[in-house]
Amino acid sequence: MMLAVVLMGVLVGRPAGAQPPTDTSSTNSAAAQASAPATGQAPVKKQLTGAELYSIHCNRCHAERYPTERTGAQWKTILLHMQVRANIPGQQARLILQYLQENSGR
Amino acid sequence: MNKNTKPGRRLFGPGLTVGTLLLALPSTTPAAVSDADFNALRDTVQKLSEQVQSLTQTNKLVEQAHEQDQQQIQELRAKLSATQQTAEDAEQKSAAAAAAQAEPTPGVPIDEATVNHNFQMLGDAEFQYVNADHQNGAFVLADFAPIFLYRGGDNILFEAGFDTTIANNSPNGGDYTTTFNLSFAQLDYVLNDYMILCAGDMLLPLGTYSERGAGWLNKIPDDPLAVDALLPGSGVGAQLRGAVPLGDAGKLLNYSFYCVNGPGSSDGTGDAASLDLGGNVGLRSDGAVANLHNSPAGGGRLAVFIPFKPRYDLELGISAAVSQWDNAGNHLWMAGVIDAALHLGPNFELKGEYIATRYGSDDLGTINQNGWFVQAGYKLAGLNVELPGINNLELVGRYDALRDGLGNTTDQYTIGGVYYVTTALLLEADYEFINSSDPTQPSNQLILQISYGF
Numbered sequence: 001m002m003l004a005v006v007l008m009g010v011l012v013g014r015p016a017g018a019q020p021p022t023d024t025s026s027t028n029s030a031a032a033q034a035s036a037p038a039t040g041q042a043p044v045k046k047q048l049t050g051a052e053l054y055s056i057h058c059n060r061c062h063a064e065r066y067p068t069e070r071t072g073a074q075w076k077t078i079l080l081h082m083q084v085r086a087n088i089p090g091q092q093a094r095l096i097l098q099y100l101q102e103n104s105g106r
Numbered sequence: 107m108n109k110n111t112k113p114g115r116r117l118f119g120p121g122l123t124v125g126t127l128l129l130a131l132p133s134t135t136p137a138a139v140s141d142a143d144f145n146a147l148r149d150t151v152q153k154l155s156e157q158v159q160s161l162t163q164t165n166k167l168v169e170q171a172h173e174q175d176q177q178q179i180q181e182l183r184a185k186l187s188a189t190q191q192t193a194e195d196a197e198q199k200s201a202a203a204a205a206a207q208a209e210p211t212p213g214v215p216i217d218e219a220t221v222n223h224n225f226q227m228l229g230d231a232e233f234q235y236v237n238a239d240h241q242n243g244a245f246v247l248a249d250f251a252p253i254f255l256y257r258g259g260d261n262i263l264f265e266a267g268f269d270t271t272i273a274n275n276s277p278n279g280g281d282y283t284t285t286f287n288l289s290f291a292q293l294d295y296v297l298n299d300y301m302i303l304c305a306g307d308m309l310l311p312l313g314t315y316s317e318r319g320a321g322w323l324n325k326i327p328d329d330p331l332a333v334d335a336l337l338p339g340s341g342v343g344a345q346l347r348g349a350v351p352l353g354d355a356g357k358l359l360n361y362s363f364y365c366v367n368g369p370g371s372s373d374g375t376g377d378a379a380s381l382d383l384g385g386n387v388g389l390r391s392d393g394a395v396a397n398l399h400n401s402p403a404g405g406g407r408l409a410v411f412i413p414f415k416p417r418y419d420l421e422l423g424i425s426a427a428v429s430q431w432d433n434a435g436n437h438l439w440m441a442g443v444i445d446a447a448l449h450l451g452p453n454f455e456l457k458g459e460y461i462a463t464r465y466g467s468d469d470l471g472t473i474n475q476n477g478w479f480v481q482a483g484y485k486l487a488g489l490n491v492e493l494p495g496i497n498n499l500e501l502v503g504r505y506d507a508l509r510d511g512l513g514n515t516t517d518q519y520t521i522g523g524v525y526y527v528t529t530a531l532l533l534e535a536d537y538e539f540i541n542s543s544d545p546t547q548p549s550n551q552l553i554l555q556i557s558y559g560f
Contacts, residue, residue: 048355056416062323074226091299092356
């Protein structure tokens with residue numbers, strides 16, 4: 001049963017490694033990312049930034065660590081660990097990683 | 107050209123001569139001057155005048171030449187200055203090069219190309235002191251719990267956690283025992299943004315405490331009674347887990363489903379006291395590879411995580427597991443957990459779990475167990491009071507209940523505090539009031555702990 005679910009997931013979902021890098025330069029800005037509102041269009045949707053997602057997910061279990069505590073490469077490994085442990089979706093994990101790497105110790 | 111030459115002096119001589127001649131002419135003898143003398147004198151004056159004009163032009167030319175010479179001198183001085191500066195620079199560079207050659211060659215810079223950051227070590231360490239009534243106070247725990255991570259590419263992670271502790275062997279023997287336990291060891295493969303496949307010895311998501319209860323994460327030094335007594339900490343098998351976003355505001359549906367070997371029997375029988383929640387790891391000590399009973403265990407957890415804004419969130423989860431547990435496979439063990447966690451800002455946390463388990467036995471029939479805990483913490487930084495150290499202090503409290511289904515009931519009230527030296531270095535002090543039907547349990551105890559998360 002589990003094998004079938006896994007196979008279905010592999011077939012349906014895009015492999016994370018094959019995904020193109022997400023352009024998060026705008027979504028990682030301090031201001032909330034929002035598409036320009038226009039008359040008659042759907043309401044503006046706020047997309048959480050990497051910094052916000054970092055606060056949200058860290059605070060579930062512990063206080064946030066300073067991004068400067070690790071290098072960008074170290075954060076990549078640690079964040080993969082936290083993605084598993086805290087059940088963080090891949091896209092959110094990438095935003096968090098970008099935030100950490102931009103503010104890392106090196 | 108001599109720069110001290112005075113052009114005016116050249117004019118002074120001829121001018122004086124002309125003046126002398128003019129003065130020498132007799133003013134009272136106009137009739138005596140012949141035309142020839144007059145013409146001669148006129149010619150002389152005319153020549154002298156021309157000579158003066160020539161000298162004046164010459165003087166102008168000399169002045170112009172002098173100015174040109176001055177400009178040339180300034181240019182030469184500027185060039186000399188530049189040349190001197192160039193020479194000084196060259197001297198300095200030469201000295202620096204000589205000094206650099208004299209010094210030892212600096213080491214190769216550490217950069218991403220020369221360091222393997224795929225390997226990381228995280229974890230925690232604890233040091234604990236306990237003073238319980240009717241017992242001697244003692245430093246009871248020195249725990250080092252590293253977690254080793256190895257990332258293979260973007261999607262593969264191997265992680266393993268260990269616990270190293272020491273304990274004395276009284277009252278049955280001297281010396282002490284060092285234990286080295288494998289807490290978990292699993293391989294994680296990220297299938298896509300929403301699915302992760304895990305395999306190995308895994309912390310089981312029955313509730314959240316087992317996965318989020320490391321020493322520096324737990325604000326109270328000891329584990330909740332019901333978690334310790336009623337749930338397995340880990341299981342050997344495979345797991346599929348992940349999260350699906352519910353909208354763009356950060357809401358998530360968390361899920362995990364797993365298949366593990368499940369609990370076993372400590373002596374192979376189906377007696378109630380023989381239930382061994384963590385004993386069935388799939389490899390017998392005699393080397394045989396076999397599940398101790400016929401079927402593996404299955405379980406899972408579903409939860410919704412609702413962040414209102416950063417640090418304000420609510421998580422509600424439900425989890426369950428079922429397995430055979432005795433060697434004959436005659437009895438089932440089942441567990442169900444409801445968990446909840448609430449954060450209202452960075453300073454307030456409330457969480458709890460209700461746990462119910464049931465298992466069959468040969469001697470006592472069906473055993474129904476349950477327990478729960480509710481834990482709250484408040485960081486005094488939220489009071490905005492400017493007193494020394496108060497912003498580093500968090501007050502904590504927990505209520506524990508355990509009904510083990512074998513006649514023992516325990517209620518425990520814990521109050522205490524955490525002093526955050528840093529965000530990861532914690533000094534914890536707790537006092538527990540214990541009301542248990544088990545006479546071997548103390549009625550109260552003090553626990554002090556130093557925790558460090560790295």
